[in-house]
């Protein structure tokens with residue numbers, strides 16, 4: 001019977017004209033069947049069946065129903081895909097037991113079917129996803145091949161008219177200058193490649209036909225040697241093939257959610273990444289070893305520019321002068337401009353190294369690949385032993401991206417109360433995890449006045465407060481009792497640290513709000529602000545900290561895809577809900 005494979009039913013009518021008989025017959029199967037498989041509802045059906053007849057109906061969730069049994073002494077086979085059960089009624093109480101047995105069997109069968117179906121559905125979804133990724137990849141490659149073929153033919157026989165060239169140069173200039181506000185559903189990488197090197201053609205990527213010769217000098221300085229890419233949101237509503245990022249529409253008087261915000265974001269390179277910045281956890285020999293290997297391998301892959309930090313370059317050069325092709329950022333100015341020169345960032349270390357990498361990019365940040373060489377590795381999902389395969393796939397694209405939102409934090413000093421010179425300390429930070437305000441060495445209760453978009457929220461009296469991004473929800477905020485939030489959920493977490501109150505629950509606020517935490521002028525204790533666990537600064541009475549969502553997220557490349565990576569980390573790194581599985585019920589079935 002087809003309806004058995006549908007998984008969920010309600011037994012609606014075990015009826016009798018007599019109320020007492022009805023109670024009996026309803027009570028018995030109710031006790032013996034599994035409550036999560038069946039819902040029993042009392043519904044008195046027609047009198048005509050008499051006291052010993054128990055017709056019942058199995059009803060689909062969708063409202064269709066099917067009669068299993070009717071009449072006083074009859075049996076009927078219920079069969080579905082090899083799963084079956086015999087329902088038999090007899091005179092006396094025996095029929096009730098058999099009926100309950102039968103229901104129990106059906107319940108078990110349904111449960112098995114439901115489990116198998118869920119597995120099959122999950123597997124099918126995975127295959128569909130792989131297929132779609134493959135389609136995307138081959139479409140992209142085809143497009144690139146076609147572009148290259150067109151380019152070849154134009155080079156060979158059809159010299160470009162100057163007007164064509166100028167138009168293209170204008171478009172290029174416009175596209176470079178308009179990268180800060182991308183169109184809905186599609187973010188463009190920050191610039192076009194300046195050089196047209198041979199390796200681009202070897203890998204089959206689109207090359208810039210004009211060698212960017214027509215960019216003006218100023219633009220040339222800004223653009224330098226960057227690869228370009230697009231970020232697209234998978235359309236959720238495939239029927240409409242919408243690529244936009246609108247959340248809500250208002251059509252013919254009805255407000256409806258058009259496209260959900262939590263979508264997979266895909267990175268597609270338009271030209272291959274040519275400049276890679278490798279960041280290493282300090283004081284780790286295995287990390288340095290891997291860095292050396294990786295540098296040579298990247299060179300073999302025709303990566304033109306490899307950057308490391310000055311201390312790493314010094315270490316490599318000490319070992320061999322063969323490493324003199326490696327570049328570094330010697331000055332603060334070069335470091336400030338690093339985003340303009342780097343296509344991809346690689347971190348070798350733990351979560352702290354990823355936080356460190358993010359802290360170096362005080363504006364837009366290129367895609368980041370984090371190899372796990374730390375102890376916890378919540379955000380570092382790539383296995384270092386598989387770096388060749390992983391990097392090859394990422395540099396070829398497409399790859400899924402988690403846009404990890406950062407918080408912009410600004411300290412506003414009350415000059416009249418500042419106790420010490422803070423002018424040399426930065427007043428603005430971009431944090432990937434959180435900003436925390438604690439009571440430092442003071443043993444007095446902290447006293448923090450909090451406002452959200454100018455509205456008073458509360459006064460934190462306790463050890464302090466954590467204002468966290470969704471990515472930071474699994475770090476300090478988690479330790480303080482905050483909720484675990486998927487990194488793509490747009491929000492700001494407001495988590496107190498050891499509040500001296502029974503009712504101070506953590507909050508999650510929308511991403512568009514601006515928070516202000518202020519120290520009262522007459523506060524007793526101290527307050528210290530830390531930014532991703534670093535850059536501690538003391539705050540005095542009247543000082544304020546302003547926190548809002550930054551427009552510069554960290555685009556972290558996913559190992560599989562955003563939710564899969566996150567849930568694996570929650571389970572494997574945090575051991576979330578780890579508990580021995582309860583043994584299955586092995587007792588024989590004894591009805592009362």
Ligand SMILES: NC(=O)c1ccc[n+]([C@@H]2O[C@H](COP(=O)([O-])OP(=O)(O)OC[C@H]3O[C@@H](n4cnc5c(N)ncnc54)[C@H](O)[C@@H]3O)[C@@H](O)[C@H]2O)c1
Nearest residue numbers: 350351352376377378433434471472474475476479532533
């Ligand atoms: N009580 C606490 O749990 C506590 C106290 C202070 C700082 N921290 C966290 O440490 C972070 C700094 O990290 P670090 O490596 O530079 O310092 P660290 O070396 O002290 O390591 C802190 C630990 O937190 C883990 N971690 C960092 N970010 C994470 C994230 N987003 N999700 C899950 N785990 C994460 C790291 O893997 C590491 O094991 C801070 O941003 C803060 O969130 C936590």
Ligand SMILES: Nc1ncnc2c1ncn2[C@@H]1O[C@H](COP(=O)(O)OP(=O)(O)OP(=O)(O)O)[C@@H](O)[C@H]1O
Nearest residue numbers: 279280281282349350351352353356374375376377
């Ligand atoms: N390139 C870097 N320069 C300076 N400090 C760094 C750098 N990379 C990492 N750190 C710092 O080194 C510390 C340890 O790094 P990391 O957290 O990556 O290693 P771990 O503690 O072994 O790994 P995990 O975070 O998985 O436990 C962190 O505090 C981090 O801020």
